[in-house]
Amino acid sequence: MVQEEEAHAAENERTFIAIKPDRIAEIISRFERKGFKLVAIKIMVPSKEFAQKHYHDLKDRPFFNGLCGFLSSGPVIAMGFIKYGRKLIGATDPQRSEPGTIRGDLAVVVGRNIIHGSDGPETAKDEINLWFKPQELVNYRSNAEKWIYGVN
Ligand code: GDP
Numbered sequence: 737m738v739q740e741e742e743a744h745a746a747e748n749e750r751t752f753i754a755i756k757p758d759r760i761a762e763i764i765s766r767f768e769r770k771g772f773k774l775v776a777i778k779i780m781v782p783s784k785e786f787a788q789k790h791y792h793d794l795k796d797r798p799f800f801n802g803l804c805g806f807l808s809s810g811p812v813i814a815m816g817f818i819k820y821g822r823k824l825i826g827a828t829d830p831q832r833s834e835p836g837t838i839r840g841d842l843a844v845v846v847g848r849n850i851i852h853g854s855d856g857p858e859t860a861k862d863e864i865n866l867w868f869k870p871q872e873l874v875n876y877r878s879n880a881e882k883w884i885y886g887v888n
């Protein structure tokens with residue numbers, strides 16, 4: 737792909753991120769530094785039912801109930817970013833996450849691995865639709881984009 741096509745492909749790839757309040761600035765800054773564009777953000781306390789919808793693909797796992805209980809136990813900062821990527825987040829188990837990743841640097845146990853990131857561009861779309869109304873997503877061109885993606 738030529739550089740410009742890659743840039744446009746990247747624009748269509750989104751990541752849904754959810755974090756607990758403790759390290760908001762640090763975590764957002766890692767995505768910002770990498771050039772991910774923030775297109776939606778809000779703070780909310782999800783209900784247990786909402787958490788079950790969010791994690792529906794894990795409903796048969798033994799930790800499902802605890803996981804949904806944790807997500808709904810207090811405020812969550814929900815964010816939508818363009819573009820998609822999981823490398824910054826690190827492996828599910830923080831003990832196996834590389835240093836330099838968010839989980840590798842900031843988390844210790846798997847049930848409290850500090851950040852949720854969508855599993856792929858398709859699930860990102862579904863999760864952004866679950867957490868945000870269409871009018872809560874903003875569309876803009878940031879000044880840094882032409883330097884990061886090569887788009888004018
Ligand atoms: P992720 O995409 O890396 O977040 O991992 P998954 O989608 O597989 O799992 C969602 C979340 O469930 C993880 O981030 C963990 O918080 C939790 N989880 C996954 N596996 C385990 C496990 O074996 N034990 C417990 N207690 N929690 C887990």
Ligand code: MG
Nearest residue numbers: 852853854855
């Ligand atoms: Mg996942």
